[in-house]
Amino acid sequence: MLSSEVGDDLTSAYVTRVPLLAGANPYVTLYDGDTPTGYASLWQVDWSTHGSGSVLVVWTPAGLRVVSDDPRLGAWIEEHFVRHFDEARALPSWPAARVERAAVELRVDPATGAYAAAAGLTVGITGPLDARPFAMADFPLRGASHGLSMQIIPCAHASITIDGRAVPGVPAVTWPGGRPSSSAITTVHEAWSM
Known part of the structure; x- marks a missing residue:
């Protein structure tokens, strides 16, 4: 096969993408045994098609709160x-x-973790165990x-507090194959496209 034909084959399989968001999205699920007691998603949006800013999403069995300095951005982050x-x-x-x-x-600090506070909510994620790159060309969403x-x-480690009261539970940390996995994650250099 000629090199120009190889290039044509690669070009025909390539999907052009449009940038959606760049920033960071630390998150945590707390558990009491196998039962989820709290979930938080922290968004540091450096750039997006819906603007920039910070968003804090916190779920407990009592309800869901979404807080943002830009409600339009917060609604898009939660919905999309x-x-x-x-x-x-x-x-x-x-x-x-x-x-x-x-x-x-x-x-958001890759060396120590992440912290967010807004409207009576605080979330802390600490104790980094590992750092590894992740990329997925076809993430279904x-x-x-x-x-x-x-x-x-x-x-x-991670914690969620609401109006000064700690949500019970801890993150699930396992070591499959000697590599740490956790339900408490800090991310940096996060980029989404569509």
Whole structure:
């Protein structure tokens, strides 16, 4: 086969993508035994088709809260991404969201973890165990193929508090094949395309 034919074959299989978002998305699910007690998704959006800013999504059996300094961005993050992730879909329920406008303090540090605070909610993710790149050219989300790349940092510890009261539970940490896996993750350099 001629090299120009190889190029033609590769070109015909290539899917052109449009950038959607760049930033970071640390997240955690807390468990009491096998029962999920809390879930949080923290978004540091450096750039997106819906603007930039911070979003904090927190679920407990008592309900769902979405807080953002930009409610339009917060609604898009919850609707397009969070509610469709495996972690959210595995929860017993995911009610309709109402976005609260409030300043979100968010720090993401690959060496130490992540911290977010807004409107009586705080989330901490600490104790990095590993750092590894992740990329998926065909990540199914909302019935459509998305591109996703990021650095994943599984962490040992996490907490969620609501109005000063700690949500019970801890992250699930396992070591399959000697490699750490956790339900508490810090991500950096996260990029989505469609």
